[in-house]
Amino acid sequence: MNNKEFLELVKNVEVKYEKDVGKDHYRQNYHLMPLVGFMNDPNGFIEFNGEYHLFYQYNPVYPEPKKVCWGHVKSKDLINWEKLPVALAPLDWYDSHGCYSGSAVNDNGIFTIMYTGNVKDDDGNRETYQCLAKTSDGINFTKDEKNPVISNQPKGYTRHFRDPKAWRHKDLWYMVLGAQTEKKQGTAVVYKSKDLYSWYKVGEAAGSNLPDLNFLGYMWECPNLFNMGNKDILLFCPQGVEAKGDLYNNIYQCGYLSGKLDYDTGKLSYGKFTEIDRGFEFYAPQVMEDSKGRTLMVGWMGLPDEENSPSIERHWLHCLTIIRELQLRNGKIIQKPVEEMKLLRKEEISYNGIVLENGEVQFQNIKGDSYELLCDFSYEKVQSFGVKLRCSADRKEEILFYYDALEEKLILDRSKDGFHKSGVRKCSVENSGKLRFNIFMDKSSVEIFVNDGEETFTSRIYPRQGSEDVIFFADNGTAELNLKYWKI
Structure with missing residues (x-):
């Protein structure tokens, strides 16, 4: 199947179920959700040429076998979103079983996204590849001919090595990846590069395997590493954390560590782990800084391995949160609805x-x-x-x-x-x-x-x-x- 055929498949599925989906009184009024099928992680949240772009994991044929691609919307005000064609489709050898989560950057005027290509063999063995794609019109993306830029994982880690979140610091690119060590402990690995193509491991920002942090899960997903004020924040989703009183009661968690990142070693000097949301469904957030200097976040209003929803009967599942502005108050992240929500x-x-x-x-x-x-x-x-x-x-x-x-x-x-x-x-x-x-x-x-x-x-x-x-x-x-x- 080529890209044109994949887009035609998506279009046919959306047309087939659009009326049925539209009859569902659970369809959201002002939250982003898939036209049909399954949505999960938000990806590639960025402001580019005066417009906000937001991507998301999308399986239009759900509940049939996964065809995980990147859905795409854009907006001028974070409220009114225009649906665009699928940005990435799982059609190449290095992403044949899914274009998994990643981020977007402005590379000297070139709109570039970085994502994880997921591959599984007939026995279910996983391979993971970090890949690039670019666009000249903000709509149609072309995968880089040099893909993958990172093949599988370095020594000491399992194939659970994914979700690159890239950013620029001084004259270098950095990214943080969610990972699992061979000892089945979660961690966040920091890389650096001069050109987005040749990447070198710097170190671990933090992890369940570090002696100064109690066990915090067997896998860390969807990391974000960003600066607010005088703090560097590692926001991520640890899997396998045991409930403790009122804390950690969902199947998987989402929270953050704050401190100071040493760019030479990749190590974050952190304090305690803090859950970022106290409800039932919040996962896989994406964080970006816009041209107004705001730190913005959007999350998935769902959890992995939990698909209990009456909307499945109408051929759709899940949605994203409203956009939130993050600030620090006494060292703690606070979340506010973006000012633009008042437009509604x-x-x-x-x-x-x-x-x-x-x-x-x-x-x-x-x-x-x-x-x-x-x-x-x-x-x-x-x-x-x-x-x-x-x-x-x-x-x-x-x-x-x-x-x-x-x-x-x-x-x-x-x-x-x-x-x-x-x-x-x-x-x-x-x-x-x-x-x-x-x-x-x-x-x-x-x-x-x-x-x-x-x-x-x-x-x-x-x-x-x-x-x-x-x-x-x-x-x-x-x-x-x-x-x-x-x-x-």
Whole structure:
């Protein structure tokens, strides 16, 4: 199959299932998702010639055997995205079983992407190749004739060696790759190059095999290594981390180490590992710096090996998060919805001085399945308070998000969302007498930013059509609420 034939295959599949997909009330209103088929990792997030480009892993024929390619969209405002043709297709010997994750760079005016080519033989043995592709028009990409630029892995590592994230530092290119040592321990490996073609290993930024860090998984995926202020951040997804109380409760994790990168050794002097999201689905983030000096991040609202969704019946699966701006506050990453999200706001409704006292309050004009909700709570003596989202009329369905002031914990409970039969996630937030919830609800997802990004909870949810009520409450005490609501 050649590229033209592959694009024709994708087009035919999209036409075949487009109407069926369009009938699904779980289709998102303002989140990026595949037209049909399976989406996972965001890739190649970059601003080039005044436009934002974003790629993503895409298998249009899902659930048939994988044909993992790179989907492609672009935008001028991070809100309105134009769908473009598939950028990479698994058609060459070095990527025959998938064009896996990678990144994009501006190489002296040349829009260049770097990705992992995945190959498996008849016995399932894996080979991995790091590859380049370029474009002159920002739409049609040509794989480099010198591919692969790195064949398989260096000594001491397994074939789980992938997801290159490249950047420029002074007069050299660097990249970080997710890897697994022969001892089955996760790590992040740093390389350098003068020209994107000849790469040399510098060292390991960090890893489960380093003596000053407790075991942190058997494989590290989708690493990002970037600078914010006076900190270098390694953001990655370790697989195989055991749950510890409220921490690490998803099948796979996503979090970061911060410190200072030694470019001579590749070693990061780091502190503790911190989860970057407290919800049920957040993985494989891509980070970039735009022309405004902002550090932007987008993630996959899904997890590997978890494909439990009613949308599969309509021939599509998964979506991406909204774009977020990252900042440092007291050494911790905080996440805020990008300023451009305000462009989606419609019909503002606000209420001030609402007293919640041992009960519930509901407003008939605050409801729906696609909106932004801003809640400012103040309190002194109360056991818990919060909001019930996507409630059904019979109250059999609800997504519960609240603060337990006695335990000083935020709690997201989606066990009554209409699809999941269980599910609670918690994190600790100090009792300060004030809390802000900024909630972005979409047809089948919720993203919650607490205290202007101090914590986030990202999750897929699947309420029945018509489950749209919003209820505010306080138990065993009193809380005061100011709120703003916008339809999206």
